[in-house]
Structures are given as structure tokens and as C-alpha cells.
Amino acid sequence: MAATLKSRVASANAAGCEFPIQNLPYGVFSVDGGARRCGVAIGDMILDLAACEGSGLIDARGTFSRPQLNDFIALGREVWTATRARLTELLSEAATEPLPLVPMAEATLHLPIRVTEFTDFYASKNHAFNVGVLFRGPENALPAQWTHMPIGYNGRASSVVVTGTPIRRPMGQVRGESGPEWTACRRLDLELELGAIVGADSTMGQRVSVEQAEQMIFGYVLLNDWSARDIQAWEYQPLGPFQAKALGTTIGAWIVTTDALEPFRSQGAPRDNDILPYLHETRPGFYDLTVGWTMNGQQMARTNYNVMYWSSAQQLAHHTESGCPMRVGDLLGTGTISGPAPDQTGALLEMTQGGKTPVTVNGQARTFIEDGDEIGLYAHADGPGYRIGFGPCAGRVVPAAE
């Protein structure tokens, strides 16, 4: 898509705007308590796709009036491509058809998909090593299989919420001096991630190749996998994190499509060793995408998605290794995105060395997240004259219900 392409929506052409005509991310919104419907972000407006479909401007077989994007996504990649082409046409500078545009400021944003199942991976080597040192010491930091397969675990889909939803500090069991203790979490953390949205079903008993997996991914959202580190440390052996990760997972409201990200395709981190053929990629599987996070508005860390070791396509292919069927609406967290330096880390656990080295936020010391703190994630890819942004992915922590 030409970088010089402009939209008839003037705000979409402003420098630094996250939603230019080159982006066209999908979401679900409502106005004044009305029905939820699908939309596309353009500048500071939302194009009401249900209304577009109702007036014949676009055809997605009625799926745009549904309260989530799953049914549209299930139509498949050919429809995704055709719809994007039509939206580009309708929103371009030259177009003149009357369009149902809603100011984003007047809309309520909802979860863009009904999350079918949620899987979270662990694909930044810096993060895996840093956290491994804190949980198990430097000798056992990186598990032996880590450079041979994308390590992941099944998370909880029911606790995935949209940006802006308050996050309640969890209660839980932690290790006390003489046995377990029941307490409000004392080591509440964030995890800066992206989430890949699976856009096609696969069949039980049949594996999906990395190439097929890439074609199955509809797009990406920002994702904060809130984590209770003290609960995690006590519960996580031998079956992995459970309640420490079930207090809430915040995702952004806008799904940035793989089509919009295509110009930013990038290699990931260099490999330490050969990998098995089922994980081979025939082209670079990452994107050159700046990602970062803020606490109470203060910039905390920034890195690039292309520091990661395992791509979402590799993760999805591995997910089907055993014959596990994937379904439209499955959400695959990339894992925490961390660069090597403290100001490139996607979690406070790493940034503060497990709480030993406080950081200063607006003049106050922090090791972990305190009640009232707001964490915001961001991501953007910068092309010539335009920026592909993901919109906010924010949540404020409210006190525990003791």
C-alpha cells in the first residue's frame, strides 16, 4: 500500500496518528448503551461496519452486526483481503459515498473477539533467562528445551478483558515463614505482550505447518498478562502457573491485521541451535514493531517485538504438534517481550530484579504495582509517512476484596 495514500477522514492523515488508512484495525463498539457491532478505526473515528453492511456499502454476510468479530474472521483470508481492499476504497481521499462514521470519543469499546481459548507463550530469551534466574537461579535459568520448542501453557479465557477494565488485586496463598499464608498479592506485575488471533479452525489429529499457521493468523492485539508473582512462586511447580495468571488479562480493543503489518516483516533473535523441521520458517516471522509500557503515564520500558525467539506462527504450529485442534478466536500470547537492558524489560520482576532494585515513577519508588497504579502498553510500526498503532491497552489496579 502506498505510503502516500490519504484518507477522507482528515484526522487519519495527521502525523503520528495510530489509525491511518494503512492500518484499518478491527474492533467492536457500542454507542449510548446500544447493541455491540463491528467497526474499523480510522483517525479519531470508527467506521460502523454493521451500518455499512446494512446500506450495502460492504458485504460480510451479515457478520458485522454480531457482538464480536469471530464470525467475520471465520469467513477466511480471501474475505479478509477483499474486505480490506473495499475499506481502503471507501475511506480513501477520493471516495465520496456517505459513510456511517462515529467519533471514537463517543463510543464504548468492547472485547473484539469472544476468546475461545487462551494460550500464553514464553518466547523472549531475555525474559525467560531473567525470570529463570529469579525463580531457579542462574544455573537452571533457561530450561534445556527452551531453544528447541516454543514453551507455552494454557491460560484462562474467561478472565480476558478489554482495555480500560479495572483489575482487582488478587487474594491468594503465598509461601509464609511457617507454611502458606493467605494474603492480598504483594508482588503484582504486568507482562508486555502481543496476542495473535487465530482466524481458522484446524482438525483434531492433524498438524499445521508453520506456513499454514501464518495464513491462519488474522491479526494481533496488545496483551497484558497481569501476574501475581508471590502466588506464582508458591503454586507453579510442577504443573505451571494457575491462579497467579487468572486475575485478569487485558487486551487492546483493536486487532491490527497481518495485512497491515506485512510491510514490517522482520527477522527475530538469532538461533542458538538447529531446530526440528516442523518449526522451520521459510520467511521472517516477526515484525519490526516498537513496543513499550508506561506506569501512571511515565515511560518505563521500550523494546522491539523482533527481539523474540519464537514467532506466533511457530507457536501455533507447535500447538498442533500433538494433534490439538485450534479454533477461530483462540488467543495466543507471544510471551513477555523484553530486551536485554532494564529499560527494555516487559515486566517489573525483571526491571527491579525481583523487587530488589526499586524504580522511580513520578517521584515515587516502586518494586511492584500498587493499588491505583495504571499500566498502559503501546505498540507501533513506523512506515514512511505513517504509523500503524495498536491503540491503548490499559488497566488500573483496584484494592483486593479481602
Add this chain to the structure above:
Amino acid sequence: MAATLKSRVASANAAGCEFPIQNLPYGVFSVDGGARRCGVAIGDMILDLAACEGSGLIDARGTFSRPQLNDFIALGREVWTATRARLTELLSEAATEPLPLVPMAEATLHLPIRVTEFTDFYASKNHAFNVGVLFRGPENALPAQWTHMPIGYNGRASSVVVTGTPIRRPMGQVRGESGPEWTACRRLDLELELGAIVGADSTMGQRVSVEQAEQMIFGYVLLNDWSARDIQAWEYQPLGPFQAKALGTTIGAWIVTTDALEPFRSQGAPRDNDILPYLHETRPGFYDLTVGWTMNGQQMARTNYNVMYWSSAQQLAHHTESGCPMRVGDLLGTGTISGPAPDQTGALLEMTQGGKTPVTVNGQARTFIEDGDEIGLYAHADGPGYRIGFGPCAGRVVPAAE
């Protein structure tokens, strides 16, 4: 319910019948490729609940014509109780209304619920210890927190299948002599479990007490959590089992309700230590239920559900510890049910000491499951003059797709 109560369906009154009028388990069936609908097992027949509702014999707000029981279950415990009373009336010896009964032999049984999310626990101390020895040695066999909380992990809902579905041996990465190896699983195992069906939603950020949790459970199914032990050993640290448990989970077709199990309420295993108040039970949380499994028709092991340490109500309460919302149709595996002796173990891993001590099945040696082997689970509670059975939970292993 009186043990002497008889049904007008003669086969339901036969000695040893799993589906007497005291049971009334719910399932989903179809006939000759027709639409799926809800039914209740009675003797060797299925009462067609959709037809009952259509002719005004029973009222479940139209939910019995749905292809799964989730919508009926969501109506709540009062409706469950009223419906059970009405079914007992309709099926009793004295009743005379014409009933839409379908021979079970002519019906195809389907998944009784749309599985919303699947969580698997680890609640037999014998199993946890035995497996812990094999994976980590006797020193670290039982994790420190094991007697303080129900340990569980999120499993994969998309690979839950109904009894009779073939199970494909998975391919996967295993530890080789010099790095990972790509192979068909060589250590395929079963896990003998029950699965509790969550029958009510809970609210994000709000914990559920053990008493509330007990009221939220609709009933139980048999559950075989097929496990690839070699894949598991290589992948499971630090985030828990993933592809080793995603090849398939077989559940029985019939949900035995908590109302049917109520007369068999039982204490579980004695506690090693005090537990935190949020896990306290005010009454026994288990059932006196014989459970066992067969391989190729040969009896392999038998034990009782009441050997378990953590009840499903405790597991469900713990699941909401962090504020995690539960939903109708969530399936909670109890964990493998194993007694202390080898012929009481719910997995071959334990029975054969990790493959070191083969067992004989119909004259052939087995350490793990071979292609063509069929595993069958069973469970029943025996009352005075009647038996509450769960029906079959079987699966035959087919060769890997290499």
C-alpha cells in the same frame, strides 16, 4: 429417593443396570443422522427430552432441543431439582403417559456439553507421590504446597471428545541422546478421572466459597486425560504440561447429577495438616464411588473416588481464589484417581513404575499403550438394590500420522 422405587422401563430395574430410575443422567444424542438433542438414560433406553418438551410433558424453556446441555444447565439448581422430580414421576412404575423412548442401541451419543474451558487437577496423594518419584525422585516427589492447595492447570477444551472417539497417537519432541528427537509418542498413557461440570457462572473479581462451589456443580462424567509421558517429561518445566495433554481427553456421554450421587457422600483421604479457611468444607466433599479401568476388556485397576485429597468443590473454590470467573460448561478434571497399590492405580506410569515393570494384558506384555489398544473407564455407586453407573468412557488408540 427410595431404593425400592422401580421404573416403567423394565430394563432399568434389572440387577446391575447402570441407569435405574435413581440415576437419570443427562446426555445428548441423535438418531439416523438427525438433529442432536438432550436425553436422559433409563435402562437400555433414552428418554427424548426434546420430544417431551415438544409435547408438553416437561418444561425446560426449550433448552432440551439444543445440541448440548449448557443452556439447560444454565437455568440453575431449582430447575435441575424440579426437572429431576418430574422425570422421576414420568418414569416411575405407576406412570402411564406415552413417552418418547429411543433404544440406546439405535442412538449416537455426542459430547453432552460444549466444554467452555477445561481445567485438570492433581488431587490423589498416591498419584501425586508416585508420579513425583518418577519425574523428580523421592526427595522432591510431593511439592511443598500440595497438601495446602488443590494444584491444577488449564487444559485444552478443544480436544475433549466423547466416548468412542478414536485417539490418534501424537507426534512430538522428546529428549534424545543429543538434543531433542521428533517421534511418535512411545509412552502413551491414560489417566482415570472424573470431571465435574460447572453449572453456574461466577463473577470476575469475586471468590466462591466451598459451599457455593458445591451448589454450582451440576454433575460428573468419567474422564480419561490421555497423556504422552515422553513429551511431557521434555516439555513440562517450568510452565507445566502442554502438548503432552492436548492429544485428546475422552469423557463419558452421561452426566451423573449431584442429586443422584447425594446418598453416597463420603469423606476423602485424611488431612496431613491444617488448611486455610477458604478451603474448609462443612460436610464430606466426596462420594463412595468405585472407579476402575480396563485395557482391551481386561480389568486393570480398581479403587474408590474417596481416596482423593481435594474435592471438586474445593478445587472450584480455589479456582476463583484470584477472582477468576467460572462459566457454565467449565469442566474440572478431578486428577488421576489412584489408590496405594499397583492394581489401584489410574495410570500405567504408576502401575508399571515408569515402564520398568510390564503388566500382562490378555497374555501380552504392556508398559504403555500400543496402537489398537482400547482403554475403558468405569464408575459406579452401589446403593441398596440399585447401582448408579456412569456408562462407558472408552477410546481406542490409532497409529500416529508421521
